[in-house]
Amino acid sequence: MAKLYVVGIGPGGLCHITQRAREVIENCKVVVGYTFYIELIKDLITGKEVIKTGMRGEIERCKMAIDKVRDGFDTCIISTGDAGLYGMAGPIYEMGEDIEVEVVPGITAAFSAASELGAPVMHDFCTISLSDLMTPWEVIEKRIKCAAEGDFIIAIYNPKSKGRVDHINKAVDIILKHRDGKTPVGLVKNSGRDGNEKVVTTLDSIDFDFIDMMTVVLIGNSNSYIKNNFIVTPRGYKL
Missing domain, CATH: 3.40.1010.10 (Tetrapyrrole methylase, N-terminal domain)
Known part of the structure; x- marks a missing residue:
């Protein structure tokens, strides 16, 4: 069969x-x-x-x-x-x-991107797609708010398209209400394939023009930090 x-x-x-x-x-x-x-x-x-x-x-x-x-x-x-x-x-x-x-x-693209950014996903995390083709934007906004309030590491899929130019800007504005502006952010374009690019930045300094549909946006939690242009989220081990 x-x-x-x-x-x-x-x-x-x-x-x-x-x-x-x-x-x-x-x-x-x-x-x-x-x-x-x-x-x-x-x-x-x-x-x-x-x-x-x-x-x-x-x-x-x-x-x-x-x-x-x-x-x-x-x-x-x-x-x-x-x-x-x-x-x-x-x-x-x-x-x-x-x-x-x-x-x-x-x-997944989230884990592929994470490997290129260092160790950003070492604790509880969630993925959120900004595509509102099948999910109402009001629902997406609620999920972003809850993830930010819960201090989850957030992997954002489908951050931008020709018809959704400013959704990622709106998402970041929501997260900034609950997360420090210096929170590390990784932008990875074409993760794991030709044309791969990455940018390590902070929540208040994101270059939105860099982001396109092929970009994964990884936002750290309150304990994440940048070291040698990589993002590290401590798991809590006694080192």
């Missing part, structure tokens, strides 16, 4: 893809994904049937992947990072009741 694999390919570079993810992609007959993500794994999919769609084609991709499994083909549908974090795992489980599904985890 054919099977559908929901695969997280990591941040984008093949060096960060897990061995299990690589094996699944290489063994499947059909690969489904967003056009940009397919390009990131092009060296692994030669000779396969490749189905790709553009931005906002998530449900269409899920339906096509499920249909291919029903037709008897082992199929993988890919997400960057981890497929269970803002990825395809959720809609596949909601839609594919009659097929066998396996989720293959991947390295």
Whole structure:
């Protein structure tokens, strides 16, 4: 019986893809994904049937992947990072009741970015997406406020797009009501793949022009500090 694999390919570079993810992609007959993500794994999919769609084609991709499994083909549908974090795992489980599904985890953009910034995520943290396509902005604002009040390290996904230019500015304004302006912040663009750039700064000195859709914003907690252009969040060990 054919099977559908929901695969997280990591941040984008093949060096960060897990061995299990690589094996699944290489063994499947059909690969489904967003056009940009397919390009990131092009060296692994030669000779396969490749189905790709553009931005906002998530449900269409899920339906096509499920249909291919029903037709008897082992199929993988890919997400960057981890497929269970803002990825395809959720809609596949909601839609594919009659097929066998396996989720293959991947390295998230938050953890990839954190590795480039030093050790910013050494304590309790949360991820918040600023995309309001499916989540009302009022809900996102509430989550930002609660995370800031709770002194969580905050990883912000989807901080900016052509239609959401100032959401990240609004988010930072909310956080500044509960967090010192000198709180360390890391901006990592294209984490784990070509075009990678990083900036270590503080909450009151963020260069918003640097930030785009491919940027992860990592905001430290009240104990985080900057050392040699890296961010460190103490876990509490007695050193």
